[in-house]
Amino acid sequence: MSTQTTKNTAVIGAGVIGLSWAAMFAAAGYQVRVYDPRPDLADILHASVALYISQIPAVQNAGADVNALAQNVSVAQSVEEAVCDAMLIQEAGPEKIEFKQALFAQIEQFAAPDAMIVSSSSGIPSSVAGLKMRDASRLLIGHPFNPPHILPLVEVCAAPSTAQRHIDVLMDFYTHLGKKPIQLHKEIKGFVVNRLQAVLIREAAFLVEQGVVNMAELDELFKQSLGVRYATIGPLLSSCLGGGAGGVSGFMNHIMNGLIETVGQTPLSAASIDLLETQSQEAYPAELRAQLIQKRDRQQIWLVSGLEAV
Amino acid sequence: MSTQTTKNTAVIGAGVIGLSWAAMFAAAGYQVRVYDPRPDLADILHASVALYISQIPAVQNAGADVNALAQNVSVAQSVEEAVCDAMLIQEAGPEKIEFKQALFAQIEQFAAPDAMIVSSSSGIPSSVAGLKMRDASRLLIGHPFNPPHILPLVEVCAAPSTAQRHIDVLMDFYTHLGKKPIQLHKEIKGFVVNRLQAVLIREAAFLVEQGVVNMAELDELFKQSLGVRYATIGPLLSSCLGGGAGGVSGFMNHIMNGLIETVGQTPLSAASIDLLETQSQEAYPAELRAQLIQKRDRQQIWLVSGLEAV
Numbered sequence: 001m002s003t004q005t006t007k008n009t010a011v012i013g014a015g016v017i018g019l020s021w022a023a024m025f026a027a028a029g030y031q032v033r034v035y036d037p038r039p040d041l042a043d044i045l046h047a048s049v050a051l052y053i054s055q056i057p058a059v060q061n062a063g064a065d066v067n068a069l070a071q072n073v074s075v076a077q078s079v080e081e082a083v084c085d086a087m088l089i090q091e092a093g094p095e096k097i098e099f100k101q102a103l104f105a106q107i108e109q110f111a112a113p114d115a116m117i118v119s120s121s122s123g124i125p126s127s128v129a130g131l132k133m134r135d136a137s138r139l140l141i142g143h144p145f146n147p148p149h150i151l152p153l154v155e156v157c158a159a160p161s162t163a164q165r166h167i168d169v170l171m172d173f174y175t176h177l178g179k180k181p182i183q184l185h186k187e188i189k190g191f192v193v194n195r196l197q198a199v200l201i202r203e204a205a206f207l208v209e210q211g212v213v214n215m216a217e218l219d220e221l222f223k224q225s226l227g228v229r230y231a232t233i234g235p236l237l238s239s240c241l242g243g244g245a246g247g248v249s250g251f252m253n254h255i256m257n258g259l260i261e262t263v264g265q266t267p268l269s270a271a272s273i274d275l276l277e278t279q280s281q282e283a284y285p286a287e288l289r290a291q292l293i294q295k296r297d298r299q300q301i302w303l304v305s306g307l308e309a310v
Numbered sequence: 311m312s313t314q315t316t317k318n319t320a321v322i323g324a325g326v327i328g329l330s331w332a333a334m335f336a337a338a339g340y341q342v343r344v345y346d347p348r349p350d351l352a353d354i355l356h357a358s359v360a361l362y363i364s365q366i367p368a369v370q371n372a373g374a375d376v377n378a379l380a381q382n383v384s385v386a387q388s389v390e391e392a393v394c395d396a397m398l399i400q401e402a403g404p405e406k407i408e409f410k411q412a413l414f415a416q417i418e419q420f421a422a423p424d425a426m427i428v429s430s431s432s433g434i435p436s437s438v439a440g441l442k443m444r445d446a447s448r449l450l451i452g453h454p455f456n457p458p459h460i461l462p463l464v465e466v467c468a469a470p471s472t473a474q475r476h477i478d479v480l481m482d483f484y485t486h487l488g489k490k491p492i493q494l495h496k497e498i499k500g501f502v503v504n505r506l507q508a509v510l511i512r513e514a515a516f517l518v519e520q521g522v523v524n525m526a527e528l529d530e531l532f533k534q535s536l537g538v539r540y541a542t543i544g545p546l547l548s549s550c551l552g553g554g555a556g557g558v559s560g561f562m563n564h565i566m567n568g569l570i571e572t573v574g575q576t577p578l579s580a581a582s583i584d585l586l587e588t589q590s591q592e593a594y595p596a597e598l599r600a601q602l603i604q605k606r607d608r609q610q611i612w613l614v615s616g617l618e619a620v
Contacts (some may be wrong), residue, residue, distance in 0.1 A: 016554075055607060057615040095565070123569060145535040146552060150610045153534035180534045186522045190572040193535050195517065197545070198569035199509040202578065204545050205562075207505065208589065209582045212496045216593035219544020224463035224490045225455040225503050231541035231613060234529025235507070235514050242456060244326075252515075255405070259433060259508035262500040268512065272519045279518065283526035297365060300460045302620040303541060303613065305367040310612040 007031055010086035012079060012103065014041055017120050018092035020148035023052035025090075026072035027059050027149075028177045033074055035082035042075050049073045052149045058178040079103075080110040087112070088173060090142065092120040100124060104139060105132040116170060118142040122194055125187040127159035137162055140170055142181070143191055152180040155191045196235075203263065232299040233292070240280045241293055247286075249277040317341055320396035322389060322413065324351055327430050328402035330458035333362030335400075336382035337369050337459075338487045343384055345392035352385050359383045362459045368488040389413075390420040397422070398483060400452065402430040410434060414449060415442040426480060428452040432504055435497040437469035447472055450480055452491070453501055462490040465501045506545075513573065542609040543602070550590045551603055557596075559587040 009025045011018045014036035025032045026049065034045060050070040053059055059066065076082035083089045089107055093099060100119060107117055117139045119129050130136030141157040148154075154174045158167050167183060174181035184192060204218055213221065229238055236248065243251030257267035268276075284292060319335045321328045324346035335342045336359065344355060360380040363369055369376065386392035393399045399421060403413055410429060417427055427449045429439050440446025451467040464484045468477050477493060484491035494502060514528055523531065539548055546558065553561030567577035578586075594602060 055611055057611055060611065061615060122565070123572060145539070147607060147610070150607055150614060151535050151538055152614060153531060155531065180530070182523075182527055182531050182534075184522050185524075186520065188517070188520070188522050190569050192517055192523055192528065192531050194569050195573050196510055196513055196532060197536060198566065198573045199513045199575065200506055200545055201549060201562075201566055202570050202575055203506055203509045205578050205582050205586060207498070207502055208546070209585060210496065210498070212494050212498050213492075213502055214495075214593070215546045215586060215589040217492055218502065219547045219593075220490070221463060221465065221492050221502050222506060222540060222544045223542070224492075225461050226507060227537075227540035227542075227544065228461055229455070230532060230537035231617065232533070232537075234532045234537065235510055236518070236525045237529045239511060252511075255432070256508060256511050259500050259504050260512050262433060263505050263508045265509065265512055268515050272515050275519060276515060276525060279525040283524070283529075297457060297460060299617055299620045300457070301365055301367055301370065302616070304460060304462060305371060306616075307541065307609055307613070310609045 008086045010082040010089040013092035019048045021090045022073050024177050027053045033076040033082040035076040083111045088116045090118045100129045101132040108133045123190045154179045154181040156181045157184045233296050248280045249273050318396045320392040320399040323402035329358045331400045332383050333359050333459050337363045343386040343392040345386040366459050393421045398426045400428045410439045411442040418443045433500045464489045464491040466491045467494040543606050558590045559583050
């Protein structure tokens with residue numbers, strides 16, 4: 001990144017995701033030019049950016065001057081004007097392959113040679129989205145979760161040809177914003193979290209369709225059980241701790257594989273369970289599990305005791 | 311329930327689930343007799359019950375006398391001694407069909423005629439578990455989530471032949487304990503939440519097996535995105551609010567069905583989406599959605615800002 005352009009960023013697309021990125025970039029002290037063909041762009045920036053900045057947990061904790069930070073965001077009249085001197089360009093347009101391919105080719109025309117180009121796509125890998133670019137090696141995925149200025153995660157994913165140094169710069173940038181970027185090791189359609197969401201939503205819709213529960217009941221069932229749990233530990237650590245002395249392999253063999261068959265799917269193979277067991281011993285060593293359980297319980301008690309009053 | 315037996319309960323099985331029920335019953339002022347063939351039963355009750363009682367959110371909020379409440383729990387030498395004068399008997403034994411069938415036949419022999427018999431099974435419906443009973447109409451499922459004394463939900467499920475008044479008594483009992491019982495409208499293997507858990511864990515294991523992420527990364531990805539979200543709103547309300555003006559049908563048609571195909575499953579049918587749309591308009595009326603979003607965001611900000619320090 002050249003010194004000249006270090007603090008300029010661009011956001012293309014001013015839906016909820018783009019507006020949220022603009023707020024995050026501005027809150028971290030970057031200048032942000034936003035382009036979207038919508039005729040009410042200035043109004044929507046005015047209505048949303050300061051509000052979103054005020055909701056960023058780090059901004060709330062720091063008691064920062066929200067209106068001053070909101071001044072970092074300005075309207076661009078074209079893609080060219082938005083991106084021409086930006087060190088990072090975050091795309092947040094419609095989730096359509098042809099649209100994104102054309103947009104990235106256009107951005108590439110006007111962007112500085114060392115600018116990073118990032119797609120917010122929730123499922124289209126950059127090796128697909130960048131097919132119309134001359135050099136797609138600086139196109140990456142930075143996929144946030146709605147509302148992006150509140151939920152910490154950004155899924156970072158690169159095409160096989162992308163240089164790791166580009167990825168490292170993006171990871172540092174998001175970390176500096178106060179986000180939790182996590183890099184996937186391989187491209188896969190839908191990335192990780194939306195694939196998990198898809199299987200969950202499909203089974204949820206099936207249970208409603210079967211009349212086992214209605215929509216509101218299903219939501220409450222999930223929220224009051226796995227919702228609380230997964231805010232404090234992920235689903236695989238949950239499986240590991242749920243297996244007691246048998247660990248994750250005990251849990252999968254004695255509890256989960258039967259349930260997986262119950263929902264009509266192929267149980268986990270012995271090799272898959274062995275891999276989880278090996279990884280669990282490294283990530284969650286046996287001697288730390290009592291502590292992990294204590295932390296889970298402490299955080300769950302805090303959540304259950306406090307959430308409803310918020 | 312006769313006056314004489316109103317405050318006596320029994321727990322059969324002293325694993326984590328049974329110990330947790332004993333703590334909850336004791337904390338609500340019930341006498342609890344616990345039976346388990348394990349030789350260290352007295353020791354494990356001593357080591358666990360007071361600790362679990364102290365972790366119950368309602369007990370913490372009330373500043374109750376934990377040791378006094380723990381005195382409500384005592385050891386029984388047999389199933390007969392545990393259940394003979396109990397108004398409610400909660401089973402928490404191994405998840406094996408034959409074991410549970412034999413145990414419920416034995417419990418029925420010794421239980422008072424008006425006692426309720428409840429299974430903690432995580433997946434075996436009561437119409438199966440009660441097959442060896444003379445009269446299975448008072449056998450119900452009350453399935454908690456680990457750790458049961460902390461997570462609010464109890465899934466309540468009855469066989470088609472069960473009288474609604476039995477279910478109502480059980481729902482009231484759990485509510486009185488400070489739990490959130492939710493009744494399923496139909497029996498289904500695995501009930502609701504564990505079916506959702508099963509599809510999620512299966513896809514999670516697949517992503518680890520494919521080398522897209524490792525176990526710890528997957529846990530962190532989920533926790534920092536859908537984990538935070540689902541602690542505040544369930545997956546279907548999330549779909550409803552994620553669809554903007556298009557509501558849940560817009561979300562399913564334009565976003566989710568494509569992802570469901572991506573993970574190799576059959577997309578939701580038009581009829582299934584219509585059903586969700588109809589239910590969403592009743593459960594989450596359009597005029598309340600701005601408020602629902604505000605509440606979601608407020609709770610998520612609270613959670614993200616506070617959790618790590620707990």
